[in-house]
Amino acid sequence: MKEGPDIVRIAALIGDPARANMLLALMGGTALTATELAHEAGITKQTASAHLGKLESGGLLRQRKQGRHRYFALADDDVAAVLEALLGFAATQGQLRTRPGPRDAAMRKARVCYHHLAGEMGIRLYTSLVSSGYLALTADGIEPTEEGRRFLVAFGVDMAELGRKKAPLCRECLDWSERRSHLGGSVGRALLQRFQDLGWARQVAQSRAVLFSPSGEAAFRKTFPVD
C-alpha cells in the first residue's frame, strides 16, 4: 500500500511457528534435509514441503539437491542477521518460550550464529580484538587494522583468500543473549573454523551450542585477553 520494500512478506514467513523453528534450526549453519526440518518443527513431511517451498520462493532459504536428499540452508548471511535482530528484540521482551535450562546456559556461553561465534565467548572475542586495536571503524564499516591483519595471519587465518571474496570481512551482529555486538563476516567465520580445527571447540550435534574443551578455553582466554 505504502512506499518501501515489502516487509510484510518476510515477516509473515517468519511469523509461523513451524517455519520459525525450521529457520532457527538452520541458524546452526549446517544444512538439513527436508525430513530433518519436518521433525525439528514437529510437523509431517507434506506440510514441511509446503513451508520449505514458500521459504525458498521468499528468498529466505537456499536449496541444494544431493542424491535423493534435499539440503536446505539459510539463503544468506542477511537472513541470519534478520533472525538475530528479531531474537534480540524478543529477548528484551523477556518472552522466553521455555525456562532457561542447562542447555540454555551452554547456549549463552557459546553458540554458533550461522557460521560465527556468539554468546559470552563471542563477545569476549570481539571486545578483545577491539581493545587490542585489531579492529577499527572505517568509512566502509568495521575492518581489521594492519596489526589486526598480521595477528589474524599469524593465528592461521588465510586473509588473502578472504580478501578475494566479495563478502564483507567483518560484520557486527547483535547478540541476543548479551545485548552486545559480536563479530560476524568472513573473518568471524574463519575464526570459528580455526577454533574447531585447533581442537579448541566443537559444535554440539543438533544444537547451536558450541562446547569448548578445558584446554581449548584456556588457550582461547590467553589468546584473546580482556583487561
Add this chain to the structure above:
Amino acid sequence: MKEGPDIVRIAALIGDPARANMLLALMGGTALTATELAHEAGITKQTASAHLGKLESGGLLRQRKQGRHRYFALADDDVAAVLEALLGFAATQGQLRTRPGPRDAAMRKARVCYHHLAGEMGIRLYTSLVSSGYLALTADGIEPTEEGRRFLVAFGVDMAELGRKKAPLCRECLDWSERRSHLGGSVGRALLQRFQDLGWARQVAQSRAVLFSPSGEAAFRKTFPVD
C-alpha cells in the same frame, strides 16, 4: 517448541499488512492517533483498535492518551531497528511494493529513520564523521572520540545532557536504500534535531522524507566533507 526467545510472536505481529503499514507510518517518529493510523492502513477504526491493542501488548507500541485522543508511537529504538533490518533484507530481494517514484527518490536522498537521519545524506554524515576521526570503535561499541566530542559540542549538541541518559550515544543502523550503516543513537537523534533547528532541513508532512533547503544542503556538505 524449541529454545530461545519468542520470535514468532513478533514476526507474526509485523507480518500483517495493516499492522505493518501502521508501524512503517510510525517510523517517521511523530506519534499518530488511532484514526490516523487506521486511515494510513486503509482499514476501519474498529479493526485498527484491535490491531493497536495487539501491537501494544506485544511490546511494539507505546501509547499515550491525551484528551480524547490516543497517540501511538514505536515502543523503543529497538523496534525501529528490527523494522529497518527487515526493510534492509526485503530491499535486497528487490520486492518493492510500488515503482520507485519521485517521492521515493526524495526518501532515498534523505529520510528520517525513527529520529535520526537516513538515506544518502545519512550515509554521508556517518562516513564523514568516521573519516574525520570523530567516531571510533570501542569495547562498548561505537563512541565519539575526544575530538568528536569537541566537534559535536561546537556544533551545538549538548553532550553533557546526552551523557546523563542511559541510551547509547551512537548506534549503527543499517540503511535499506544504501546498504550501509548510518548513525543512530542519541547523537544521531540530536544531530537531526540540530539540522532542523538551524533551518537546514525540515521533515515533509505525512512522510519520512526529509527536505534540505539549498543553503542548508550546502552548509551540510561543508560541515561534513567526504574526501
Add this chain to the structure above:
DNA sequence: AACATGGTTCGATCCTGATCGAACCATAAG
C-alpha cells in the same frame, strides 16, 4: 443540554492458510 468526534466492545461473517491422509514420483540399496 445537545451534538460531534475519537475509540472501544461485541457479534457475525468470511477467507486465508496450516495441517494431514493418501497417493504418487525419484533415487538409492538389496
Add this chain to the structure above:
DNA sequence: CTTATGGTTCGATCAGGATCGAACCATGTT
C-alpha cells in the same frame, strides 16, 4: 526387479484471525 526411503502433489478439513456493522462509552465543542 523389488523394496525402502526421501520428497512432492492433490484434495479435504479445519481453525484462527482479519474485517466490518452496529451499538456504546468518553471527551471535548457549541
